[in-house]
Amino acid sequence: EIVLTQSPGTLSLSPGERATLSCRASQSVSSSYLAWYQQKPGQAPRLLIYGASSRATGIPDRFSGSGSGTDFTLTISRLEPEDFAVYYCQQYGSSSWTFGQGTKVEIK
Amino acid sequence: QVQLVQSGAEVKKPGASVKVSCKASGYTFTGYYMHWVRQAPGQGLEWMGWINPNSGGTNYAQKFQGRVTMTRDTSISTAYMELSRLRSDDTAVYYCAREVAEKLELWFDPWGQGTLVTVSS
Numbered sequence: 001e002i003v004l005t006q007s008p009g010t011l012s013l014s015p016g017e018r019a020t021l022s023c024r025a026s027q028s029v030s031s032s033y034l035a036w037y038q039q040k041p042g043q044a045p046r047l048l049i050y051g052a053s054s055r056a057t058g059i060p061d062r063f064s065g066s067g068s069g070t071d072f073t074l075t076i077s078r079l080e081p082e083d084f085a086v087y088y089c090q091q092y093g094s095s096s097w098t099f100g101q102g103t104k105v106e107i108k
Numbered sequence: 109q110v111q112l113v114q115s116g117a118e119v120k121k122p123g124a125s126v127k128v129s130c131k132a133s134g135y136t137f138t139g140y141y142m143h144w145v146r147q148a149p150g151q152g153l154e155w156m157g158w159i160n161p162n163s164g165g166t167n168y169a170q171k172f173q174g175r176v177t178m179t180r181d182t183s184i185s186t187a188y189m190e191l192s193r194l195r196s197d198d199t200a201v202y203y204c205a206r207e208v209a210e211k212l213e214l215w216f217d218p219w220g221q222g223t224l225v226t227v228s229s
Contacts, residue, residue: 035215037153044203044222045153050215088153092214096169097143097155 023089130204
C-alpha cells in the first residue's frame with residue numbers, strides 16, 4: 001500500500017498569505033491518480049484538484065496543484081477567509097486508494 | 109445536479125451490524141463506481157472499498173475484508189454498505205463518493221453528506 005505523508009500537519013497563516021502544502025508518497029504515484037480535497041468542519045470533503053494539477057469545476061484559480069513521482073504540492077496563492085480548512089491528498093495505485101493524514105490551514 | 113444522499117445516523121451495540129444507504133441522482137447510476145470512505149472523530153479519511161453498480165462487483169480494502177459488504181439496487185439508484193461485528197473503533201462518519209474516470213484520470217466527486225455511526229454499549 002502506498003503511504004501518503006502530508007506536511008506540515010498545521011499551517012498557521014493570515015488571510016492574503018500564500019499557503020504551500022506538501023504530499024509525499026512512499027513510492028511513485030501516477031499523476032493521473034493524484035487528487036486534493038478540502039474539508040470544512042461538519043462537511044463532506046470537496047474535490048479541488050485532480051490529475052495532480054487540474055482544477056475541479058468551480059474551484060477558484062488561487063488554488064493550484066503541481067508535482068510528479070513522489071512529491072506533490074497544493075498551493076493557495078492568496079488565502080481567503082473561506083480557505084481555512086483541512087486539506088487531504090489522495091492517490092490510487094495497486095487496486096487501492098489511500099489518503100494523506102491531512103494538513104490543517106488555520107488562521108494565525 | 110449530481111447528488112448523493114445518505115441515510116441517517118445510527119447507534120449500534122458492539123457486535124451488531126449496520127447498513128448505510130446512498131441514493132444517487134442526477135446521473136446514470138450504473139455508469140460510475142461508488143466508493144465508501146470513513147472518518148473517525150477528529151481523524152483523517154480511510155478508504156473502505158468500491159462497488160461497480162453495473163455488475164455488482166466489489167473490491168474491499170484488506171482491513172475490512174470479511175466484515176464489509178457493499179451492494180446496490182439499480183432500480184432505485186442506491187448503494188449500500190454493511191459493516192458487521194461492530195467495535196467501538198468503528199465509530200465514524202461513513203461517506204459514499206462517486207468515482208469519476210475521464211481521460212485516464214480518476215477522482216471522487218461528489219461525496220454524500222455522511223452518516224454518523226456510533227458504536228456504544
